[in-house]
Amino acid sequence: MKTRDKIIHASLELFNEHGERTITTNHIAAHLGISPGNLYYHFRNKEDIIRSIFSLYKSHLETSFQPYEGKPVTIDLLIGYFDAIFYAMWEFRFMYANLTDILSRDDELKRQYLQVQQQVLTRCSHVLSKLEQDGVIAIEQNEIPPLAETIRMIVCFWISYKQTHSPDTKITKSSIYEGLLRILMLSKAYSTPSSRATFVRLEQHYQALATAPAEKQA
Numbered sequence: 001m002k003t004r005d006k007i008i009h010a011s012l013e014l015f016n017e018h019g020e021r022t023i024t025t026n027h028i029a030a031h032l033g034i035s036p037g038n039l040y041y042h043f044r045n046k047e048d049i050i051r052s053i054f055s056l057y058k059s060h061l062e063t064s065f066q067p068y069e070g071k072p073v074t075i076d077l078l079i080g081y082f083d084a085i086f087y088a089m090w091e092f093r094f095m096y097a098n099l100t101d102i103l104s105r106d107d108e109l110k111r112q113y114l115q116v117q118q119q120v121l122t123r124c125s126h127v128l129s130k131l132e133q134d135g136v137i138a139i140e141q142n143e144i145p146p147l148a149e150t151i152r153m154i155v156c157f158w159i160s161y162k163q164t165h166s167p168d169t170k171i172t173k174s175s176i177y178e179g180l181l182r183i184l185m186l187s188k189a190y191s192t193p194s195s196r197a198t199f200v201r202l203e204q205h206y207q208a209l210a211t212a213p214a215e216k217q218a
Contacts (some may be wrong), residue, residue, distance in 0.1 A: 004042045006032060008056070011049045015094035020050070020102065047106050050095075054109060057092045058116050060084070067126040073136050075198050079205065081127070082180055085155060089176045096159040097171065117152065124148040136198075137190040147190070154183050173217040177210035 001009075010032050014023045025046055029039045043049045064084035068077060095102060103110040125148040131137045132144070139147065158179035163169045184206060188199040209217055 003034070003038065007039060007042055007049065008052050011046075012053050012056075012092075012094075015053075016091075020094045020098050025049075047109070050102065051106070051109055051112075053092070054095070054112065057088065057095065058112070060088055060091070061116060061120055064088075065120060065123045065127070067123060067130055069130075073131065073134050073195075075201055078198070078202060082184065082202065082206065085183065086176055086180055089155060089159065089179065090173060093159055093171050093176070096156060097163060099156065099160070117156075121145075121148055121152055124151060135192055136195045137187070138192050139190045147186075150186065151183055154179060154186075158182070173214065174210050177206055177217075181206050181210060 007028060011023070011028050014028060014031060023046075025039055025043075026036055028049070029036045032039075043052070064087070065081070071077060089096060103113055125144050128137065128139070128144045128148055129141070132139050132141075159171055159176075162171065162175050162179075166175075181203065184199070184203055188196075188203065191199045
């Protein structure tokens, strides 16, 4: 792995574990066993590193939430979408935990973030429309955009909600799965009689993951 990529992934690990605000470029260099000068050869500052991490986040969103076309709606298809949501929330949890502060410091990053989120909202609405057409959910067309936005809202602010309203502010995979189950509960409310059992199985699947020992969680 190239030094630049090592810096990006080490920074992501440290930000997630200790919080972005507490980690400096010197911490990152020391963690990798390189000089600060070597780090600055690749990145101008910490904001530059965060932008590169955001590129990974953006790539994940672009590839994982494409509308399905010409495929049957199976439980595996739906698990694929929910697993992609979990991955985004867990892998980039430092960003969700401190989203307002991070975006307030970098106007260009905020512009990119808003652009990416609008694309996600459009794709989510498309997926929900397709699920309605395929009889998986029952919803009026004019209610699809607000539902998509509500799902996005839970994803973006679940972590900060848990940190604010829980005695233990440490984010675990179990707490992310709790957020996923809230999205699933919301989705299940729109299930049709023929799809209800599938949503129940999805709930059971993620409830099992949420309560599993940490070493057995995906």
